[in-house]
Structures are given as structure tokens and as C-alpha cells.
Amino acid sequence: MQSSVKHKLLEAFSKADGDFVSGQALADIIGCSRTAVWKHIESLRQEGFELEAVRKKGYRITSKPDKVSENELLIGLETVRLGKKVVFIESVESTQKEAHKLAEEAEEGTLVIAEEQTAGRxxxxxxxxxxxxxxxxxxLILKPNLPPYKAPQFTLITAVAVTEAIRDAAGVMAEIKWPNDILLNGKKITGILTELQADSDQIRSIIIGIGMNVNQRQFPEELSNIATSISIEKGETVPRAKLVQAIMKNLELYYDEYMTNGFGLIKDKWESYAISIGRHIIARTVTGTIRGKALGITDEGVLKLQDENGMIHDIYSADIEI
Ligand code: BTN
Structure with missing residues (x-):
């Protein structure tokens, strides 16, 4: 099936929001006969979509395949800018590497996504x-009109957006571990990697890499103590496209909030979702280990840690043990 036909069909079903769309309406939208509509519906079934057909009512989608290619992401996407342009690659070394290559030409909100990475970093x-x-x-490629020193805040904006997306779309209590891990029941389910293309005083592109363990049933031995997936913890699989859509929606919301009102609300939310804040932790930095109470983060995302003597340390980079 031509991708433009498929796109039009899926858009029509998306607009119908679970209701039936008549064969004639679909024929008009695609510009073909009703017999051809039937053939296109069969092609969608071949791709893993489940469709109900009822005489005099038409067709409706009852379930979508768990894929993250362009069409699956676009049906039901509720954003204005983010994720509207999808670059889907079945298998790639690293989406981050691809996004770096595309960034200069790409429009803001372009999302590079893959079913598999062979050299994810x-x-x-x-x-x-x-x-x-x-x-x-x-x-995800963003192009905020900001100086480069603001970029680390995008890791925190993303952590808030992703945590809420997991809680809402998967129904599990994800939490943040400073600086940019998202945990479920104490094990990592998501990592965020924020990278920049910038001039000395101006960001050209921010590339936000998000890796989320969703439906794995097992992990390599060296990871199984520290990493888990949503499905292992929840006991059921979760549709990935729905999660991506929720992340895009939240990211757009918090990105707009940040550009309009600054970092205040996002910082409060970040601290309320963070497991380490208010607790005694161990921070292993390159210069040594500091034990103390995590007080909170600064506007730049620096962790404030108070040691046993009451001294407050600024932690810029560390591995944290709770
Ligand atoms: C971390 O170390 O916790 C960050 C992990 C980020 C992984 C994601 S997966 C998509 C994107 N492509 C990559 O190669 N890395 C990021």
C-alpha cells in the first residue's frame, strides 16, 4: 500500500477516535473506489492492525500493532510541533548519531526513532x-533560542516529562534519580542523554536522546541487578507508541512552560519526583566520595549535598547510591 494512502486512512481513523468510518467516507478521503478501500483495509490487517467491519457502519480500528514507525506514532499524537516529523529507521547504530547528522536541516521537533540500535550509547x-x-x-531535535549554558535544564525538563508520561500512560510509579535516570522499584528503566550543537552564545540544536526499557522480558546478566523494564515490573506489556505520544505531549507542554515562565514549576516537579531528595545518599565523584543529605537541585541542575559536618557541596557529576 502506498504510504500516502495509508497515512490518509490512519488519519481518518485517528480523527474518528474509535468510532466507525464509512467505506464511502474512506473512499472519498483516499480518492478511490469502495472495493479499493477494502483492499487497503486488508493491507492494514496484514501489518498487524485489527479492524472491525460492520455493514452500514463501515470500519473501525480496534487495535494497533506495537510498532513505533511513523504511522503508529502519528495516530493519536496530540502535539502541535514535537514529533510531527518522524524519521523512523528500523535498525540503526544510534538515533543520537542520526539526529546529529540531521539537526542542521531539520525542523524543530523532528523525532528520530528506531526499533533497534546496534551501537546505542x-x-x-x-x-x-x-x-x-x-x-x-x-x-528529539529542539531549537530553542537560548544560550548554551541553559542546555542542562533540558535534561531536567525531559526527566519530568518522561516520568509523568510513564505514570500516566503505563500506570506505574516511575521516579527520578539524579542526574538523569528514571527508576521503577529501584532499578533503571530510562536514561536521558542531552547533547548540543551550539555557537559560543547561541544553541543551534539540542538533541535529547531517550532510551526506555518497555517490554523486555529479560536483561543480560551484567545489567539485571540495575536495570528493569516497565513490563517486567508491571507484569504486562505496554504499547510503546502510546508512551512516545505521551512523552511528546508532556515535553511540548513543559518546553513551552519553560520558555514562557522559566524553570520554577519544572524544578518543583523534578524535586517532587526525585527519590534522592531529603535522603542520605553516597555521591561518588571523580575526586572522591561524599556522604550526606541531598537537599535539592539548583536552577542549573547541580545537586546540593549536605555532609555530616553541615557543609554543603555542589555535585556536578557523580554516581549516586541511595
Ligand atoms: C544514560 O546513560 O542513561 C543515557 C542513555 C541514553 C540512551 C538513548 S537511546 C536513544 C539515544 N541514542 C543513543 O545512542 N543514546 C540515546
């Missing part, structure tokens, strides 16, 4: 395990 050049069809591996 995390913070501090760590490897990011990204097996096929089970997770969300994506990189």
Missing part, C-alpha cells in the same frame, strides 16, 4: 543496550 560513553521491538530508542 549512554552517558560517559557507556554502551546502551537497545534490543529490537522492545524499547523506545529515540532522539
Amino acid at each position: 549512554g552517558r560517559m560513553t557507556r554502551e546502551w543496550h537497545s534490543p529490537k521491538y522492545t524499547g523506545i530508542w529515540m532522539s
